[in-house]
Amino acid sequence: MRFFILGNINCGKSTLAKHMQLYLKSKGLEYPILSIDDFRIKYGDGSQEKEDMAQNKFYLSVKNTRNAIIEMVGFGNIGTKIVENLDKNSCIIIYVESQPDICIKRLKIKKKILERIPYPESINNIEQTILHLDNYFKIGKLKEKWNNVCLKLYKINTTNNPDYFIEKLPIYHYHYLSEIIYLLKSLNYKKLISFGGLGRCDINIFSDIDLILITKRDIIQIYSLLKNFFESKKEEAFIIYILEEKIIIKFFSCILIEIAVISNFSKYILFYHGSNIKDISKSILIGDEKLEKEIKSQILSYVPNTIDKEINIKKLYYYLELLQKAYLNNDDFRFYFMNNLVINQIIRILCLKENITEFLYCPKNINKLLKKYKVRLIFWDMITDKQEHIKILSNFLASIGINYNVYTN
Structure with a gap:
């Protein structure tokens, strides 16, 4: 996969790239870092002709390296050329968000390092470039430019912990x-x-x-x-x-x-x-x-299969009857099995309460629904007394508007 780390000048792209490379290496994956500034140092001399050569060499390297961490601003001719030649949904973008004053402050600290990079413009003009780029980022031009080739765009602030961000990245x-x-x-x-x-x-x-x-x-x-x-x-x-x-x-x-x-x-x-x-x-x-x-x-x-409330209520009552029989027969496994079927029907009914009409094997946001209605209370662990569990289940049913008493004798 190509991971593009994009953002303003001095926003922290190189730092994030190095942290990401080390993390991948620790997992046994070798990902080279391709930085446009490294190509400027190698092929440029400050002239537009050599800048074009450096950008072309950079582009070819990006094109020919399937797994890479690529660090650049994201705009300009090189950005356009890469976007025009990448396949749709073929890369991941990590945008390093930053305040221009932070980038400019770092500019003064890193002046000697930047002087080694042969930009086609004077280093004294970079401050204006930072302010100009900041406007582009603020109005969403980055997403607009890269949207077609980008499968997912992530954002990290320059002040955030890069290691924590990387560990949470899939x-x-x-x-x-x-x-x-x-x-x-x-x-x-x-x-x-x-x-x-x-x-x-x-x-x-x-x-x-x-x-x-x-x-x-x-x-x-x-x-x-x-x-x-x-x-x-x-x-x-x-x-x-x-x-x-x-x-x-x-x-x-x-x-x-x-x-x-x-x-x-x-x-x-x-x-x-x-x-x-x-x-x-x-x-x-x-x-x-x-x-x-x-x-x-x-x-x-497509017309999806939807939850039928009447059918699901009938199924719930049926499984409750079987649960009661398993209790009377002191059959732990059948009691456990029937309790799970009861829970499945209850979840379907709760989905309807939340206006979720389509039900697969596991609805989206199911964990939020379970938490909201405290469904965990009616899970049976094969340790809790069955009679006590039935009381808990009966109270739970009443709490969600289902009047059905599971008798224990």
Whole structure:
């Protein structure tokens, strides 16, 4: 993956890049730092001709280095050239936000270092450049310029702790995602779509990577390709296996990747629609505008299965009856099992209270819902007395407006 660290002059890009490189190295991943100023030092002499040469060398290095930390301001001719030649959704942007007065203050401290960099303009004009760039950042020009090629834009303030920020960044996720995209593209696969947290662009270090690969090719063939590819990388131990229509890859860094291999998008629209993806274009990792239009069309015409309150109440009562029988029979396992079915129906009913009408195996923001209604109270741990648990359950049902007493004798 290409991680672009962008921001104003002297905002702290180089410091963040070095911290990030060290962190990746500690995890066994080698990521070179490509800095435009390093190329100026190597190829420039202050003239516009040599500046153009330095920028071209920098661009070629960025283009030919698949995994890299790239440090630059983000604007100008070089920024435009890179943006115009990168694939859609193919990089991660980290914007280092800063106040111009901090950058200018650092300018005075770092004057001797900056004097070694052959800018095509006088170092005395850099203060004005900082103020000019600050206006561009403030009005959102960076996001506007990089939005098409950027999968996700993160922001860190120059005063924040870089190590803390990096530790919370799902770097591993993006690294392995990039590896999979690279492999599939090189083998001419045309349609790879993300859903779940990645599709919504809100993954964290605990998220899974959920992907949909649309192809007519056999899943066994794709499984073999991925297995051989990651074995050849020798970066990290992993487990890979097929589960029905999915290829599961579990890395020992606790990254779990699920790739659904299907022949038609409609076969997985249930899960894609349930992911509440706002920007379809950001979920397309391999594909063109035709694929985006196809997804939009199917989403517009899709009618999801919704929660039926009456049916769910009936199911709840049925499972409560079975729970009571398990209690009377002193059957711990059946009591545990039926209690979980009761909880599942209760969660469906609570979803309706929160205007969540679509229910997959696990609704979005479920943890907030569990906390709000204190659902943890009705989990049974096979240790608590069953009669006491039934009293707790009956009180809980009454608290959410369900009048049903589970009798214990």
